[in-house]
Amino acid sequence: MNLPYSAPSSGFWAATAMIAAIVLASTAGEVLTAAAMKSIGDLDEIRAHSGMKGAIRAVVTCPLFFAGVGFLALAFFSLLFALNHLNLSLVAPASASLTLVTNAIAGKLFLKENVDRRRWTAAVLVCIGVYFLAH
Amino acid sequence: MAHPKLSLWQYAVLGLVSISAPLGDSCLSRGMTGLPGITLAHPGTLVAAVFTPWIAVGIALLIGFFASYLTALSWADLTFVLPATASGNVIVALFAHFWLHEAISLQRWAGIVLITVGVGFVANGPSLTEHPALAATREEEQAQ
Numbered sequence: 110m111n112l113p114y115s116a117p118s119s120g121f122w123a124a125t126a127m128i129a130a131i132v133l134a135s136t137a138g139e140v141l142t143a144a145a146m147k148s149i150g151d152l153d154e155i156r157a158h159s160g161m162k163g164a165i166r167a168v169v170t171c172p173l174f175f176a177g178v179g180f181l182a183l184a185f186f187s188l189l190f191a192l193n194h195l196n197l198s199l200v201a202p203a204s205a206s207l208t209l210v211t212n213a214i215a216g217k218l219f220l221k222e223n224v225d226r227r228r229w230t231a232a233v234l235v236c237i238g239v240y241f242l243a244h
Numbered sequence: 245m246a247h248p249k250l251s252l253w254q255y256a257v258l259g260l261v262s263i264s265a266p267l268g269d270s271c272l273s274r275g276m277t278g279l280p281g282i283t284l285a286h287p288g289t290l291v292a293a294v295f296t297p298w299i300a301v302g303i304a305l306l307i308g309f310f311a312s313y314l315t316a317l318s319w320a321d322l323t324f325v326l327p328a329t330a331s332g333n334v335i336v337a338l339f340a341h342f343w344l345h346e347a348i349s350l351q352r353w354a355g356i357v358l359i360t361v362g363v364g365f366v367a368n369g370p371s372l373t374e375h376p377a378l379a380a381t382r383e384e385e386q387a388q
Contacts, residue, residue: 234362241355
């Protein structure tokens, strides 16, 4: 069907690069914001001691938080760019699910989270699913 | 894990979690495919796109998703809310097919189902890592 808003087709490597940009930027953003929130400490405690203004000040004076937000913004614009060139039924599931996998790896490497056999099995299922999506 | 009975409002919030993200992504896709091809030579076009109607509606829906997701997490476990977001993969495919008229092959449907099963599989596991130092502190607090 040739609709005025049908997405133009892109090559395999161009599509891979666009999805990789979304996945890497959102993983960096999420890891940095998670690390920022951990370094700030319990916001409820800060709010109890210094009030809401103190809690907001604690967040907005943390450089890691802004680095995270910057990467999340980059991920959003990468998503818009990809949607300008690729089909939604490829971009949305592939980027969301691969971000899940890279977050698990980043969580293990940087945030020392436990990634058990169940999560690795899920990661493998997701990767096979993305392979089917792309071919 | 047993969950207390949810109220009608809480079911509505879970429904919003499932529907708002795929609907938001569909609006973004509708808006971006309506624009001429954007190249990396003109990145400013991407910023201008944010102010077009479909993209603005998409952003509003994604903010709505985030708000309902956080609300759901305030009274339900992550392992209970995550399957609601996993179903978004199927819903987004339905929007792509029936609204944006994208051709979705059987293989792509199989991929979407596998991803949804994969996310659901994670949802059945433990949601929080017990760090030894944190566990020791908690045990000390309980002993007091």
